[in-house]
Amino acid sequence: MPLSNSTAAITDQHKLLGLDHLRALAITYVLLFHYQKFGHPDWVEKVGAFGWTGVDLFFVLSGYLIAGQLFSQIARGKALSMRKFFIKRFFRIIPPYLVVVMLYFAFPPLREGEHMASLWRYLTFTLNFNLDLRNIGTFTHAWSLCIEEQFYLVLPVCILLLNKLNMGKKAIYVLSGLFLSGFLIRYFNWHYFLEPNLQSDYFWALFYKIIYYPTYNRLDGLLVGVSIAGLYTLYPSVKDSANKHSHLLMLTGLIVLVGSYFVCTPQQTFSTTVVGYPLIAAGYGFITAAVVCPSNLFYSLKSWLTSQLATLSYAIYLVHKMAFHVTQDLLVKRGIDENSNLMLLACLCSTIAFALLMRYTVERASMKLRNRFLTT
Numbered sequence: 001m002p003l004s005n006s007t008a009a010i011t012d013q014h015k016l017l018g019l020d021h022l023r024a025l026a027i028t029y030v031l032l033f034h035y036q037k038f039g040h041p042d043w044v045e046k047v048g049a050f051g052w053t054g055v056d057l058f059f060v061l062s063g064y065l066i067a068g069q070l071f072s073q074i075a076r077g078k079a080l081s082m083r084k085f086f087i088k089r090f091f092r093i094i095p096p097y098l099v100v101v102m103l104y105f106a107f108p109p110l111r112e113g114e115h116m117a118s119l120w121r122y123l124t125f126t127l128n129f130n131l132d133l134r135n136i137g138t139f140t141h142a143w144s145l146c147i148e149e150q151f152y153l154v155l156p157v158c159i160l161l162l163n164k165l166n167m168g169k170k171a172i173y174v175l176s177g178l179f180l181s182g183f184l185i186r187y188f189n190w191h192y193f194l195e196p197n198l199q200s201d202y203f204w205a206l207f208y209k210i211i212y213y214p215t216y217n218r219l220d221g222l223l224v225g226v227s228i229a230g231l232y233t234l235y236p237s238v239k240d241s242a243n244k245h246s247h248l249l250m251l252t253g254l255i256v257l258v259g260s261y262f263v264c265t266p267q268q269t270f271s272t273t274v275v276g277y278p279l280i281a282a283g284y285g286f287i288t289a290a291v292v293c294p295s296n297l298f299y300s301l302k303s304w305l306t307s308q309l310a311t312l313s314y315a316i317y318l319v320h321k322m323a324f325h326v327t328q329d330l331l332v333k334r335g336i337d338e339n340s341n342l343m344l345l346a347c348l349c350s351t352i353a354f355a356l357l358m359r360y361t362v363e364r365a366s367m368k369l370r371n372r373f374l375t376t
Helices: 005-035 042-048 051-075 082-106 119-123 140-164 168-197 203-212 220-234 236-244 246-263 270-291 304-332 341-374
Strands: none
Touching: 005 042, 005 051, 005 270, 005 304, 005 341, 051 140, 051 220, 051 270, 082 119, 082 140, 082 304, 082 341, 140 168, 140 220, 168 203, 168 220, 168 270, 220 236, 220 270, 236 246, 246 270, 304 341
16 A cells, blocks of 8 residues: 555655765765775774775665655556656766766876776776776776666666566565575675685785676665665555664664674675675665654754765765875875875865865756756
């Protein structure tokens, strides 16, 4: 039984407040993790060591939000509009991304690493396949955008097909099969490609290339987000039950994340490969499922800071390594210690400035153009 119109309206009005806090957490965690690749204070390594999971949180949020939009149309008996969906995704993602790609290729001093991948790999969103960090060191964080773009292409088609065939109730089997295949594929890759190279000097690069970056290994977060959206939107009784225990859900998520920290530390291990990613996705999934419940503390908690960080999170993600590199390069020449807290503050400020510039030029213009296409 679908949500009533009034309940759905209330949910749509408030759910982003809780998710804003999670977006802000995710982008902060990612920034601290990536800052370790530059000059940094010692404390950054302690605080940001698990920051690579910020991307997994973004995956959970993307799965929940995108699938939720599609499921809500189905729940209201509306036909899915592929044109509207892809127009929204295109103008939200592509223009800012292309601007950053252009800057990297047009102005080599902006690059944080020596080499970039071929242009076609950025334009086709296939960078995350066969990405070898020994040869490519610039804009490598675009790997996660590649996975999300591939997800945006496949998910609506799958939902449309299942809906057309009246197989919506069997989607659980599809999701379960994808979860299980993730375990099997990662185990296979570890056993046949990584285990024989455990003593290699380049094992770290092989781990990222074979395990960390490919889409088929990193679907857990997206699948968890889709599952939450499907349960909450199509089965309101599940949402009602979760609402009664939202803080228990959040506590469960925190406990799972603490456990996953120990499972995934150090990162490049068999345990991380096989069970680490699903654990992290589950932990963030429980927390996401909690904060979109009206009874949860964070559901209606307003914060100007997290709201702004959430709004700028995509732009920050695109430009942060470029901003770190340029800022440190300029300020080191002026005598500021690259490992100082002052340098960190300067890098964070420059990243925000770059993101604001992107927001009020490219993103704003892109949204206006999107609205024109949607009204034609």
